[in-house]
Amino acid sequence: MTKPKLILDVDTGSDDAVALALAMLGGEAELLGITTVNGNLELKLTTDNTLRVVDLCGMGDRVPVYPGCAYPLVSTLNPHSAQSLRPIPKREGSGTGQFGMHSDHLPLPATALAPQKTSAVVWMIETVMAAPPGTITIVALGPLTNLATAMRAQPGFAERLQRIVLMGGGDATGNETAAAEFNIWTDPEAAEILLQSGVPITMIPLDATHQAFLSAAQAEEIEAIGTPLARFVAALLRDRIAGYAKRDPEMAAKKIAPLHDALALCYALHPGCIRRSVEAVCHVDLGGGAAYGRTVLDRRANMVQEKPNCTFALEPDRAFFCDWLIGILRRAAKH
Numbered sequence: 001m002t003k004p005k006l007i008l009d010v011d012t013g014s015d016d017a018v019a020l021a022l023a024m025l026g027g028e029a030e031l032l033g034i035t036t037v038n039g040n041l042e043l044k045l046t047t048d049n050t051l052r053v054v055d056l057c058g059m060g061d062r063v064p065v066y067p068g069c070a071y072p073l074v075s076t077l078n079p080h081s082a083q084s085l086r087p088i089p090k091r092e093g094s095g096t097g098q099f100g101m102h103s104d105h106l107p108l109p110a111t112a113l114a115p116q117k118t119s120a121v122v123w124m125i126e127t128v129m130a131a132p133p134g135t136i137t138i139v140a141l142g143p144l145t146n147l148a149t150a151m152r153a154q155p156g157f158a159e160r161l162q163r164i165v166l167m168g169g170g171d172a173t174g175n176e177t178a179a180a181e182f183n184i185w186t187d188p189e190a191a192e193i194l195l196q197s198g199v200p201i202t203m204i205p206l207d208a209t210h211q212a213f214l215s216a217a218q219a220e221e222i223e224a225i226g227t228p229l230a231r232f233v234a235a236l237l238r239d240r241i242a243g244y245a246k247r248d249p250e251m252a253a254k255k256i257a258p259l260h261d262a263l264a265l266c267y268a269l270h271p272g273c274i275r276r277s278v279e280a281v282c283h284v285d286l287g288g289g290a291a292y293g294r295t296v297l298d299r300r301a302n303m304v305q306e307k308p309n310c311t312f313a314l315e316p317d318r319a320f321f322c323d324w325l326i327g328i329l330r331r332a333a334k335h
Helices: 016-027 043-056 118-130 144-151 182-186 188-195 218-221 227-243 249-254 260-269 318-333
Strands: 007-010 032-036 066-068 134-138 165-166 201-204 214-215 254-258 274-281 283-284 295-298 310-316
Touching: 007 118, 007 310, 016 032, 016 043, 016 227, 016 260, 032 118, 032 134, 032 254, 043 066, 043 188, 043 218, 043 227, 043 249, 066 118, 118 134, 118 144, 118 310, 144 188, 165 260, 182 188, 201 260, 201 295, 214 218, 218 227, 218 318, 227 249, 227 254, 227 295, 227 318, 249 254, 260 283
Parallel strands: 007 032, 007 134, 032 066, 134 165, 165 201, 201 310
Antiparallel strands: 214 254, 274 310, 283 295
């Protein structure tokens, strides 16, 4: 059976790091390369963190990393971006995550690995345009600036993709604001470009990822695997549990936290990990007000004139997801 060909587009903080490790060590996909983007942290840090994970997994000679867009297309909302109109005052090493989940540097040694000199957008275009049509899936785990820029720069780029699986959006909830999820909110215009592109898109939103949580007990189970990677993942999970405890009383009581990006990767490889989804017309609010960056599903039944432009995930198979994640870490320990 031919392995799917993937490009991972990331803004590596904690949950991207777990997804990267699972993609590299799971053996379920041909990972063509990794592209980085401004998002959880500024670009130089998301790139450095990505390289540290690649090094940890021993993939420095097999998986290239390409730095991408340092700024959103238009938006100046993201306080982590140098072009923000309201930047967060920041001291070295303090990180940017309000709840302490994305420090400047992952808890991994500095690496001698270097990123590729070719920009992510150029490499992405060259790679997709050279491949047979419909053979490459892009799994987008951060803001969508790189992909939108590639679509604008290269006619025919969108049509040659097999599909895009993206972690982003939310219908019942937001996280960065009351209305908007962080990845979409950081570059709303880029997200809308993708939704108008005609590419088959599956959105793995907060509605699904908040149900695909891991627990403190599972962090212990992962740590007991005993490898440096397992201990790293367990430490990240504990940090996320502590971070979510500050914002969500229910998660605090249950000692749980989601790993959003890992669920998107799981879906790209195992679509059955999503139990319930809806084929939907979805667009992004670009109005600039309180709902700026919100993903808006058109639920007007027979009144909708537009054809669905995405699959919007609603309910995961949490047991499958957790077993898949821990299973990869166990198998990696045997090699």
